[in-house]
Amino acid sequence: MSRDEGLRAVDEAFERLFADGTIPGMAYGVVIAGDLVHARGLGTLHQGEDRVPDADSVFRIASMTKSFTASAVLLLREEGVLLLDEPVGTYVPELIGFRGATADSPLITVRHLLTMSSGLPTDDPWGDRLQGLPLDAFAELLGGGFSFAWPPGTTFEYSNLGYGILGRVLTNVSGQEYRDLIRDRLLTPLGMGSTVYEADQVPGARLARGHVHRDGAFVDEPFDPYGALASMGGVFSSVRDLTTWVHGFAEAFPARDDPEGTHPLSRASRREMQQVQRAFDPELGWTSAAAPPSLLAGGYGFGLFVSQDLTLGHVVDHSGGYPGFGSHMRWHPASGIGVIALGNRTYAPMSRPAAEALKALVVTEGAVGGTVVGWDATEAARADVERLLAGWDGDLAARLFAFNVDLDEPLARRRTSFEEIRERHGALTRDPDESATRDSPAHVAWWLTGERGGRVRVEILMTGERAPRVQSVEVRSVAEPSEALQTLVERVVEVLNRQPPESSWPPDLVPAGQTDADRDLDDRSLRVAAAAFAPVRRMRPSHGDGNTTVTVPLSGTQGRLELKIAVDDTGALTARTLRPERLPAGRGS
Numbered sequence: 370m371s372r373d374e375g376l377r378a379v380d381e382a383f384e385r386l387f388a389d390g391t392i393p394g395m396a397y398g399v400v401i402a403g404d405l406v407h408a409r410g411l412g413t414l415h416q417g418e419d420r421v422p423d424a425d426s427v428f429r430i431a432s433m434t435k436s437f438t439a440s441a442v443l444l445l446r447e448e449g450v451l452l453l454d455e456p457v458g459t460y461v462p463e464l465i466g467f468r469g470a471t472a473d474s475p476l477i478t479v480r481h482l483l484t485m486s487s488g489l490p491t492d493d494p495w496g497d498r499l500q501g502l503p504l505d506a507f508a509e510l511l512g513g514g515f516s517f518a519w520p521p522g523t524t525f526e527y528s529n530l531g532y533g534i535l536g537r538v539l540t541n542v543s544g545q546e547y548r549d550l551i552r553d554r555l556l557t558p559l560g561m562g563s564t565v566y567e568a569d570q571v572p573g574a575r576l577a578r579g580h581v582h583r584d585g586a587f588v589d590e591p592f593d594p595y596g597a598l599a600s601m602g603g604v605f606s607s608v609r610d611l612t613t614w615v616h617g618f619a620e621a622f623p624a625r626d627d628p629e630g631t632h633p634l635s636r637a638s639r640r641e642m643q644q645v646q647r648a649f650d651p652e653l654g655w656t657s658a659a660a661p662p663s664l665l666a667g668g669y670g671f672g673l674f675v676s677q678d679l680t681l682g683h684v685v686d687h688s689g690g691y692p693g694f695g696s697h698m699r700w701h702p703a704s705g706i707g708v709i710a711l712g713n714r715t716y717a718p719m720s721r722p723a724a725e726a727l728k729a730l731v732v733t734e735g736a737v738g739g740t741v742v743g744w745d746a747t748e749a750a751r752a753d754v755e756r757l758l759a760g761w762d763g764d765l766a767a768r769l770f771a772f773n774v775d776l777d778e779p780l781a782r783r784r785t786s787f788e789e790i791r792e793r794h795g796a797l798t799r800d801p802d803e804s805a806t807r808d809s810p811a812h813v814a815w816w817l818t819g820e821r822g823g824r825v826r827v828e829i830l831m832t833g834e835r836a837p838r839v840q841s842v843e844v845r846s847v848a849e850p851s852e853a854l855q856t857l858v859e860r861v862v863e864v865l866n867r868q869p870p871e872s873s874w875p876p877d878l879v880p881a882g883q884t885d886a887d888r889d890l891d892d893r894s895l896r897v898a899a900a901a902f903a904p905v906r907r908m909r910p911s912h913g914d915g916n917t918t919v920t921v922p923l924s925g926t927q928g929r930l931e932l933k934i935a936v937d938d939t940g941a942l943t944a945r946t947l948r949p950e951r952l953p954a955g956r957g958s
Contacts, residue, residue: 394713426607499533552565684727694711728927741809828843880944
């Protein structure tokens, strides 16, 4: 897909949510490499008014505030005036001796609060209503003691109160009221002039009003004032300002020697915020009703959720749910692509279209996994392996390979294998249509094409020595599929792309001996794959002997499918499988 097609997919995702009629208005935007490349508003900033939201409209962003609070904590840590593993009572006198409910519980630390592992129970929606709590009332609340769901440091459980306490930590350590600290140390240096803590600081024409959907109608939800728990959900902001905020996190990757730039928080601390500090249980997630579920694994960083998506890899996000508002920001650090979504209804589910939009954009931009830059030594070794494939050189092999390579598979056998590949494929050149993939700077996998047909996949991994050498080399020969196998592949692509969609596989694509139960599951997989990925296009084979087996990636709208086909000696179909493919973690050239 082109970028225009990707942006259309973004619009369609948000239009579907708006069409249900339960959100008065929303604004959303797409961030790529720090630029707001697409922004749009739907509906109204306030029921009964003709004010369409845009990139400069200001919404309350609720718990997205936590990333600002966590950033300020790390900023003070960088200055050496605050320690993450210090008991929180060191900084908040009302909480001296603050520990869990059991006698063997440790003292609760700043890190416990940052990572949602203090043991305090989940407090939505009670905590949402505490945002405007006066400071003296909060001090009384702190002095009254708490109930705990878990021993500190053992389990993830989301706590607004914990981030309210962090606001007091920041005030007490810095000597500034929390909102002033955030303004002076983060918002002003970043030029985020539309990001504030009080509604009356926003021009009325740009302010989104909060609503609750009740009895089929929208009812105004009054704004809470700034209060003691503003550090958990008090920020107001716009799509344009949040573009700067999201970019600040995304551009912290990769680690590099470049000057730090103008962001108040170091790149190292921003990357640390986007790592799993406290894991949560894996769960199934859906980007849309049409897409297959994906397994999400991850946890909480510092003020941010971090997950490993089976298609996209590392994804960072945070939602905001609050009386009158719902919001979400989500980005793919490896590519710098992000989505921001703001709505003016209580707990508006902005994360759903944002997740769908981000996936479509990353796939469209060809940025799945992002870019990993290889070591110079890795690139030199890549060229040396190609030389060995062109003609074995014992001296070069001795210099190139670490000692374990010969022990794992004798070099004499490797030489024979290389020579067989050269005989089968002829001269090999890098495939211009396939980017190299890298899991780390010490790793690279790439494709070569043969003058006699077919392809060869090569993968190497370097040692961690000061002068790295190759510790692993894998070479896989893939033959060109026969005409019969190619015909079957083309038939599968045709069936997946049909409109209207097929409900079952046609007889010529049903493997011999398939049972009725298997047939039912197989047909279901067809419907899911077509709904989520079609239209698809075939790519070059990735496995297969050319005569009886072939594996072909199919590139589609939500990522890639892997199609495996097997036939017997007579050409009869014996197996056909279709499943989503997780693309390699890194991509390069």
